[in-house]
Each structure stands twice: as C-alpha cells, then as structure tokens.
Amino acid sequence: MSAFRVFNRAIDVALVLALAVITVVLVVQVCMRYVFHAALPWPEELSQFLLVGISFFGMYRAITEDLHIRIDYLPKRPLTLRLLRAAGLVLVAGLLAYVGYGGLLLAISAWDHPSTALRIPMAIPYFIIPISCALSLAALVGAIRTILEAPASGSDTP
Amino acid sequence: MSVALIMLLLAVLLAVETPIAFAVGIVAIAALLSADIANAPIAAQRMFAGMNSYGLLALPLFILAGNVLVAGGIIQRLVDFVDILVGRVRGGLAYVNVLSNMLMAGLSGSATADTAALGSVMLPMMRARGYTSDFAAALTISGAIVAPIIPPSIIMVIYAIPTRLSIGAMFLAGILPGILIIALLMVYIGYACRNHPIVRSEATEKRGFLRATLDAVPVLVAPVIIVGGVRGGVFTTTEAAAVLCAYALFLAVVFYRSASPAELFKVFRESALTTATIMLVVATSSLFAWFLAIESIPDAARDMFLALTDNRYVFLIMVNLFLLVVGCFVDTVPAILIFVPILQPAAIEFGIDPIHFAVLVIVNLMVGLNTPPVGTNLFVISSISGRSIGTISRALLPFYAVKIVALIIITYVPIISLWLPRVSGFIR
Numbered sequence: 001m002s003a004f005r006v007f008n009r010a011i012d013v014a015l016v017l018a019l020a021v022i023t024v025v026l027v028v029q030v031c032m033r034y035v036f037h038a039a040l041p042w043p044e045e046l047s048q049f050l051l052v053g054i055s056f057f058g059m060y061r062a063i064t065e066d067l068h069i070r071i072d073y074l075p076k077r078p079l080t081l082r083l084l085r086a087a088g089l090v091l092v093a094g095l096l097a098y099v100g101y102g103g104l105l106l107a108i109s110a111w112d113h114p115s116t117a118l119r120i121p122m123a124i125p126y127f128i129i130p131i132s133c134a135l136s137l138a139a140l141v142g143a144i145r146t147i148l149e150a151p152a153s154g155s156d157t158p
Numbered sequence: 159m160s161v162a163l164i165m166l167l168l169a170v171l172l173a174v175e176t177p178i179a180f181a182v183g184i185v186a187i188a189a190l191l192s193a194d195i196a197n198a199p200i201a202a203q204r205m206f207a208g209m210n211s212y213g214l215l216a217l218p219l220f221i222l223a224g225n226v227l228v229a230g231g232i233i234q235r236l237v238d239f240v241d242i243l244v245g246r247v248r249g250g251l252a253y254v255n256v257l258s259n260m261l262m263a264g265l266s267g268s269a270t271a272d273t274a275a276l277g278s279v280m281l282p283m284m285r286a287r288g289y290t291s292d293f294a295a296a297l298t299i300s301g302a303i304v305a306p307i308i309p310p311s312i313i314m315v316i317y318a319i320p321t322r323l324s325i326g327a328m329f330l331a332g333i334l335p336g337i338l339i340i341a342l343l344m345v346y347i348g349y350a351c352r353n354h355p356i357v358r359s360e361a362t363e364k365r366g367f368l369r370a371t372l373d374a375v376p377v378l379v380a381p382v383i384i385v386g387g388v389r390g391g392v393f394t395t396t397e398a399a400a401v402l403c404a405y406a407l408f409l410a411v412v413f414y415r416s417a418s419p420a421e422l423f424k425v426f427r428e429s430a431l432t433t434a435t436i437m438l439v440v441a442t443s444s445l446f447a448w449f450l451a452i453e454s455i456p457d458a459a460r461d462m463f464l465a466l467t468d469n470r471y472v473f474l475i476m477v478n479l480f481l482l483v484v485g486c487f488v489d490t491v492p493a494i495l496i497f498v499p500i501l502q503p504a505a506i507e508f509g510i511d512p513i514h515f516a517v518l519v520i521v522n523l524m525v526g527l528n529t530p531p532v533g534t535n536l537f538v539i540s541s542i543s544g545r546s547i548g549t550i551s552r553a554l555l556p557f558y559a560v561k562i563v564a565l566i567i568i569t570y571v572p573i574i575s576l577w578l579p580r581v582s583g584f585i586r
Contacts, residue, residue, distance in 0.1 A: 058431050058434020065431070068179060125206070
C-alpha cells in the first residue's frame with residue numbers, strides 16, 4: 001500500500017471516528033438533559049467543530065474520489081472539452097488557495113480567542129481550513145492531470 | 159459585476175462540469191472581488207460559520223441513520239410487510255413499491271438514497287412478476303420524491319439555513335403533501351395496472367401476516383420517534399436525529415444483527431463523505447449569500463415580481479415554472495441555497511406563508527430530480543435497472559403528469575401543508 005493510500009485511509013478513519021463521536025456525545029447529551037436534567041456544556045460545540053472537520057477534510061477526500069456534486073454529461077475524450085473542464089478546476093484551485101490563505105490568517109489571529117464552551121484557542125478549529133485546502137489543492141493537481149491525459153479508447157460515456 | 163454576468167459565469171462553470179459547490183464559491187468570490195469588498199480571512203470565516211451550526215448537526219445524523227437502516231437490511235422487511243398488506247390486489251407490487259417508498263421516507267431524508275436502496279430490492283421483484291423494467295424504474299423514482307417531503311428531511315434541514323424557519327414546523331408541513339403524492343400515484347397505478355395479472359409470491363405468502371408485521375414493527379417505530387419527539391417538543395430536530403441514529407444502530411447491530419463492523423465502517427465513511435459534499439455547498443452558498451445581501455438582490459427580486467404582478471396566484475405560477483426549469487438543471491441543495499433567499503421575500507410580500515412556500519418549493523424541485531439532464535435519481539435508477547435514461551424518461555411521462563397535478567394542488571391549497579403545523583401550535 002503506497003504512502004498516499006495509507007494517508008487517505010488515515011483521513012477516512014478520522015472521518016469515521018469524528019462522525020461516531022458526534023453521534024455518541026449527542027446521544028449522551030440527550031440522556032443527560034432528559035434523564036438526569038443536567039445538560040453538559042460542551043457536546044454541541046465539540047460536535048459542531050467535528051462537523052466542520054468532516055466537511056473540510058471530506059472535501060479533500062471527495063476530490064480524490066470524484067464525489068463532488070456536478071453535472072456529468074459531456075463526452076470525455078474531445079480535447080477542447082477536457083481543456084475546458086481542466087480550466088474550471090484551475091479556477092477551483094484559485095478559490096481553494098484564496099480560502100486556504102484566508103483561513104491561515106484567520107487561524108494565526110485567533111490564538112488568543114478561546115472557544116465558548118471547550119475554551120480551546122479558536123486557532124485550532126480554524127487551522128482545519130488551511131490544512132484541508134492545501135490537501136485539496138494537491139488532490140486537484142492530480143485531478144487536472146487525469147483529465148488532461150488522453151483517456152484510453154472506449155472510456156467515453158455514451 | 160452585474161447579476162446577469164454572475165449567473166452566466168455560474169452557468170458556464172456548471173456546463174464545464176465544475177463541482178457545483180466550488181462553482182458557487184468561485185462566482186461569489188469573483189463578484190465580491192469586483193465590488194472591492196472581498197477579504198480572504200472574512201471569506202474563510204464565513205465558510206466556517208456557515209458550517210458551524212447546531213441545526214446542521216441533524217444533517218450527518220439523518221444521513222447516517224438512513225444509511226445504517228439500509229445496510230441493516232430493513233428495506234426487505236418493509237417491503238415484505240407491505241406486500242402482505244396490499245400485494246394481493248391487481249397491480250399489487252406497484253402499490254407495494256410506492257407504499258414502501260412512503261415508509262422509507264419516514265426513516266430516511268434522501269430521495270437518492272431511497273431510490274438506490276428500494277430500487278435494488280423492488281426492481282428484480284417487479285420484473286419477476288411481469289412488470290416492465292421501465293415502468294418499475296419510473297415508479298420507483300416517482301415514489302422516492304416523497305423522501306425529502308415526509309420527515310425526516312435532509313432538504314428541510316438545509317432549507318432552514320437561509321430562511322431560519324422552524325425545522326419542526328416544516329417536518330409536520332410535509333406529511334400530508336407527501337401522503338397526497340403517494341395517493342395520486344396509487345390512483346394512477348390503479349389505471350395503469352388495470353390489465354395486469356394478479357401474481358403473488360409464495361415465499362411471502364408462507365411467512366404469514368403476523369411474522370411479517372412483527373419483523374417490521376421495530377422499523378415502523380422509528381418515524382414515530384422523530385415526528386412524535388419533535389411534535390411534542392420533547393426533542394430538538396438535532397436531538398431527534400441523534401436518537402434516530404442510536405436506534406438505527408441498535409436495530410442493525412443488536413436486534414437484527416445484520417450489519418458487520420466492516421459494513422458499519424463503510425456506512426460511516428460514506429455518510430461522512432456525503433455530509434461533506436453537501437456541507438461544502440452550504441459553506442460556499444454562505445459566500446454567495448454575502449454577495450446577495452451586499453447587492454440587495456432579494457429586495458430587487460421582490461420589487462421585480464411586484465412590478466410584474468400583484469396577484470399571488472400569478473406569482474405562484476411563475477415560481478412553479480421557474481423552479482421546474484431550475485430543477486432540471488441544478489441539484490436540489492444548491493437550488494435551495496441560491497434561489498430561496500431571492501424568492502422568499504417576494505413570497506412573503508404576496509402573503510404566502512413561508513412554511514407553505516417551503517413545501518411547494520421542495521415539491522417543485524423534487525419533480526426536477528427525475529428529469530434530465532441533471533436528474534440524479536434518473537441516473538441512479540438507470541444504473542440499477544440497466545435501462546437507458548431515454549427509455550425510463552418515456553415511461554416517466556404519465557408520472558410527470560401525476561406529480562404536476564400534485565404540485566398544483568399543494569401550491570394552491572395551502573391548508574394541506576399548514577394544517578398539521580397549525581394544530582400542533584408551531585404556527586398560527
């Protein structure tokens with residue numbers, strides 16, 4: 001198994017764990033609220049940060065697996081269409097670079113801002129943005145290369 | 159940058175197959191840059207804030223609960239139960255199909271997930287009992303459109319983001335319209351299957367009514383948890399989603415023992431990735447909403463509609479036609495996040511209840527879910543049935559007529575949507 005696959009597998013495990021933790025802590029919170037009448041202060045915030053993590057790191061995995069919602073009807077082989085698709089993805093790279101850069105500045109500026117319930121520096125959840133955007137940029141380079149490489153004959157969708 | 163140019167850029171990006179979440183983000187940033195108000199840290203912060211919401215936690219939980227129930231093999235139990243109830247009549251399995259779709263809608267909030275799950279069970283059964291593949295495929299995806307209309311609904315959780323409407327009120331508002339769509343489909347089945355021979359499966363017959371019911375009861379309890387919990391004010395929607403997840407995991411792992419750890423890992427992973435693809439649309443749409451607000455586009459749209467007509471029924475016809483076209487080209491989640499903030503202020507100005515408007519928008523877009531070129535469900539059922547989009551689309555024609563009739567009734571008879579939220583005290 002290549003290092004790349006191991007890394008992606010590790011991200012998948014993290015995504016699964018994050019979703020499992022959200023489910024468990026929210027069920028615990030329901031029990032605490034309705035059975036023990038003593039709601040905990042942190043499950044909602046923790047779950048929301050994990051949801052942001054799932055969303056951004058899931059964005060990276062969805063690029064590597066071509067799962068993002070898109071229209072898919074163009075023939076796959078003509079060069080012009082492949083160039084146009086690649087151009088669209090170059091713009092996506094621009095967007096991710098912009099948001100990732102913004103996220104980096106945001107995280108750096110937020111070291112002294114504690115979160116409301118967990119009291120962790122907001123920089124920690126904000127760092128999800130630049131890290132996931134950098135990973136996604138790397139994945140986009142791969143996706144653009146795949147589009148530009150001429151597909152084998154017969155791979156065209158009818 | 160003018161709105162027309164923005165929409166043109168969006169259309170071009172979508173046409174060259176740019177993922178819609180990114181396309182929306184690109185046009186929003188381009189518009190903000192051209193207006194000289196873009197700021198990278200604020201853009202990142204807005205995307206983060208767009209995702210960092212308690213209400214949105216219901217989204218991964220409903221997705222996960224639906225997927226766990228499907229992986230746990232509950233579809234066959236539901237189908238067997240409904241087959242015992244109505245399989246005996248002429249066109250029985252067609253009725254079983256739509257009624258199973260209705261019950262699945264009470265467990266899962268995604269039409270596409272229901273199509274994939276129910277299609278793989280129902281299509282072989284229907285073919286074996288003499289129905290054509292095209293009819294079975296068209297029927298399955300027509301019934302599946304009630305998934306986001308009958309609670310729980312992932313689409314309604316999304317709809318609450320730009321509108322700040324009560325998800326509980328929307329959940330209740332969707333129940334009767336969903337049942338109406340199923341009822342109209344059953345009327346059409348009565349006509350379409352009038353000459354179909356009565357065929358019963360002996361395997362199902364032997365299991366008997368009691369066994370099939372006992373098998374299905376634990377599953378049928380799940381919708382009661384959601385609707386009962388939310389209606390009684392016991393749970394918030396997010397808590398109801400968490401409880402539903404826990405219950406689904408209990409059924410699949412402990413009660414039916416039908417999901418292995420490896421399968422569960424796969425289900426969790428797929429649910430997380432589905433969540434991410436939807437959440438990304440939510441995040442970039444929050445950039446788009448920033449642009450809309452700065453340019454006062456919802457106000458401009460409201461004024462434009464008011465200049466065109468002062469009649470609410472004419473406005474509703476315009477909305478219906480517009481959304482039918484949008485539904486053919488844009489996926490439901492981005493369609494809601496892009497167009498609802500623009501349309502809703504006008505609807506309120508015309509005296510339309512926002513909860514009723516939400517239901518009619520969702521029903522409207524659901525009709526588009528089954529139309530080419532961007533009919534997600536059509537692609538799913540085409541790959542399951544092995545039939546081409548073209549032949550299924552032809553078989554769908556009478557079903558479109560049924561759904562349009564349902565849409566007209568739901569649009570022009572608001573009490574169907576508003577009665578349940580009213581008697582439950584969600585709205586006045």
